[in-house]
Amino acid sequence: MTELPHQGADNVILPKAVHRSALDSAQATLTSEATGLAALQEALATPGSMGSAFTEAVALIEATTGRVVVSGIGKSGHIGRKIQATLASTGTSAIFVHPAEAAHGDLGMIESRDVMLLLSQSGETSELAALLEHAARHALPVIGITASRSSTLARASSVVLCLPRASEACPMGLAPTTSTIMQLALGDALAIALLERRGFTANDFSAFHPGGSLGALLRPVRRLMHEGAAMPLGTADMSLSNVIIEMTRKAFGCIGIVDESGVLVGLVSDGDLRPALNRDLNMTRAGEIMNRAPITTHGDVLAQEVIHLMTAGRKAISSLFVLDETRRPIGIIHLHDLLRTGIA
Incomplete structure (x- = not known):
């Protein structure tokens, strides 16, 4: 001084x-x-x-x-x-x-x-x-x-x-x-x-900052996702009429398509469904229109990384499936879930 x-x-x-x-x-x-x-x-x-x-x-x-x-x-x-x-x-x-x-x-x-x-x-x-x-x-x-x-x-x-x-x-x-x-x-x-x-690490940081939007950003996505019966799931041979029913009932704007062993093999979103609405909805199958390489994540990925996955591309993703190491769905996260926690 x-x-x-x-x-x-x-x-x-x-x-x-x-x-x-x-x-x-x-x-x-x-x-x-x-x-x-x-x-x-x-x-x-x-x-x-x-x-x-x-x-x-x-x-x-x-x-x-x-x-x-x-x-x-x-x-x-x-x-x-x-x-x-x-x-x-x-x-x-x-x-x-x-x-x-x-x-x-x-x-x-x-x-x-x-x-x-x-x-x-x-x-x-x-x-x-x-x-x-x-x-x-x-x-x-x-x-x-x-x-x-x-x-x-x-x-x-x-x-x-x-x-x-x-x-x-x-x-x-x-x-x-x-x-x-x-x-x-x-x-x-x-x-x-x-x-x-x-x-x-960021996980260590999360342990010291559990509150507020910062704490939410550092939470693993498994702590924010919807699980079990809340997930919209179907098979490749499901008719589009049933796809629409399941998507409407679960309100995630998409449905995950799994094979006989429960592995996620595709996804039908609102965007995939709209061009197919002029088809016979009872005869057309989910496997015909599904996205075979949807973006997914894992349970230990932090919420801030999930936000990047959902918003980084040219077209934002409103919902994301969370998979285990065998690629079986264990949950789904919606962008609204992140908004409610103050993350986004």
Whole structure:
């Protein structure tokens, strides 16, 4: 953070007010923050700079058998809470401990197997003192995120992620803006690096995000499909009149055609049926008009992939059969089912 110039012992000279349009202000803010992120990226890429410390921090967290205890005060605390949430949702066990509460009993939440991740732009945040003393007393490793390598936090840290110097977007250099964006980006980088090293998958992500549209996107389709008697099924020798009855009764806009062993061999959709309506509906058989290579899916495929299957082609598919490993239908999914869950 930029320090204000002083005049004498008591008089502080404030920077002159900046007068510009809202859009000019927004552009200047984004430019400042982008410059900070570019400096952070360069620091990570420079040999002997932050890159080696970052690698060490990732290895330290990966090796711990406990949790990542994240803490910070003020804006750094808000950023710390987001970093903790991102870590926890991507497979790294993490908790946030408020530094003021830590000094009043919450130190008991911290275990000997944990590693601390402490944030302070200046590195001199007095509220972190209790956490640093606790870490020293119990030999807990500390990863410090700060902009001052000579600060108290940096000196007490096992690994220092020292942010490069960058100007705050605030024209007075007071409001934490660029600095907090850099902290947040560095936390995201840690979380994603750990995610990749652990081989964290979309299915793992789903286990931590069961609610809302995101949770629905990550559900396997077997949890959304209609099963058993709800499936519209028939045989190749079924008359079109009976095909129409079954399609109308089940209301999926299609019927799956199976052979004598229950294997799906084709599909008749509304689109296949319409051109055949001028035929004798009692004499024409489903096998004569069915699509012999319908698009299908499997039960473990995620809902987001099913949406892609149903909408990626030139013509959207309203219903999709779900097959087992022997190509027997075990369910059917309709686009409306996805709409109801908020996925599409």
